[in-house]
Amino acid sequence: MYIDDAGLVSIDDAVFDRSGAPVMRNGVQLTRAWAHFEILKASLAEMGLETTKEQPPSSVLTLLGVEINLDTRRMRVSDDKRVKYAERASTVAALTVVGRDEFLGLLGRLNFAATFYPRGRQWLHAPWRAVRAQYRTAADQVVISKAVREQLRLWVAELGKPDHEGVPIGAAEAFPAAASPEVSAVYADAALECAGAGFCAWTVDGDELLYVQGEWSSSERERYLICDLELAASTFGLVALASETRRSFVYSFTDNVVAMAAMRKAAPRTETMQALCGARTAWLLHHGVAEAVERITSKANLWADLGSRGRLASMLEQARGLGLRPRRVEVPAEWRNMLAP
Structure with missing residues (x-):
């Protein structure tokens, strides 16, 4: 059995024994999140699974290329993915033609990134038109037109910003009613x-x-x-x-x-x-x-x-x-x- 990525949510409250005394670990009171973490690792060990990339309980979790931050209540593309996507987009933008499969691989990644860069959806129109175009080279390559290059470079510039804002985690402030003065x-x-x-x-x-x-x-x-x-x-x-x-x-x-x-x-x-x-x-x-x-x-x-x-x-x-x-x-x-x- 192989588990690629999985994440769990636990309430980080303090743990007490039946007598009401705090449960301690190395001089620090155990929390429920840490107890769940220890139980999970022990359960995986019993099944013969080795944990090599586990992340201990934290308010910030990186999972499947996404940084989930409970403190800021936002999600963003992880820094390593952000840099890799920018490098890949920059490489393709410098070409005149690119293999269709390679181009589709890039667009798949940018489609994923657009979840966290909502304005980036507007920078995928020309690339997708190029994929759908009938005018391809004999080697099944996609022509990198001026419009495609410009939109890829917009992605490169945005992905290159380390202060990437991201998007809210699953909740948004209610939109005011139509009668509101705002x-x-x-x-x-x-x-x-x-x-x-x-x-x-x-x-x-x-x-x-x-x-x-x-x-x-x-x-x-x-x-x-x-x-x-x-x-x-x-x-x-x-x-x-x-x-x-x-x-x-x-x-x-x-x-x-x-x-x-x-x-x-x-x-x-x-x-x-x-x-x-x-x-x-x-x-x-x-x-x-x-x-x-x-x-x-x-x-x-x-x-x-x-x-x-x-x-x-x-x-x-x-x-x-x-x-x-x-x-x-x-x-x-x-x-x-x-x-x-």
Whole structure:
């Protein structure tokens, strides 16, 4: 029998005997965690298994290439794995072509690392496209394009940082309710096959209705899928409206399940959605904004639907009827131009 890696959790409270006296080991009171550790080692020895890499009870455990730290309540890639992954990515980034199996081995490791570097998911799109591309060399090699090289180098730079932050251990602080003063709720929609088809997103700030709205060009209608445009509408609303409200938390509501999945997992399949997800992820991190993405039915998403179908006047009339003061916000040009051919 061979046991590769295993970890156990034990409560580190003090051990007493039946009389209530403390149980001592070398002048130090035994804890339950140490007792479990001793029992485990003895049990393995009885089965003829040698323990060579055991780690005694500690608040920090390295297991399967992951450092689990109970003091900071975070998980991160272990230092040795981090350095090895960086070296491997750097080696491949310096090549013009690489064997497909070797490349897949690297991507498997970076996929694992992305669990602890969430923004790193955006740096795997070009490499995976290269793997799926039909244009391979006769020797079944993958071409390292400029885009692949740039994203691998982003990984090298991030993995090279010894102060790697990691991610929380299995728990997160509750996201504030939508009515909280820290929160903005952005509703977005996009239309494609109708007169005046375009995008619209809105939020309420005090007594103001803030909104972005526009029409798709003929080339955008022909070139993009509706899921691309739905993600673009939500992204336009996020960057334009959250910049106005300056809230730390944003609920983004969309009635498109593909766009919702792209925003939640940050791992879409189309190249357009990959570019949008990469840009919006960087924006969220840079501005210190946390986003929760929620599904809304098309029927309930009425105002964004009206605005995206060229019926902005009807949307604004309803808002004024509720005592809101509409104010148009422009989508920053660099974001609106992301859909340019």
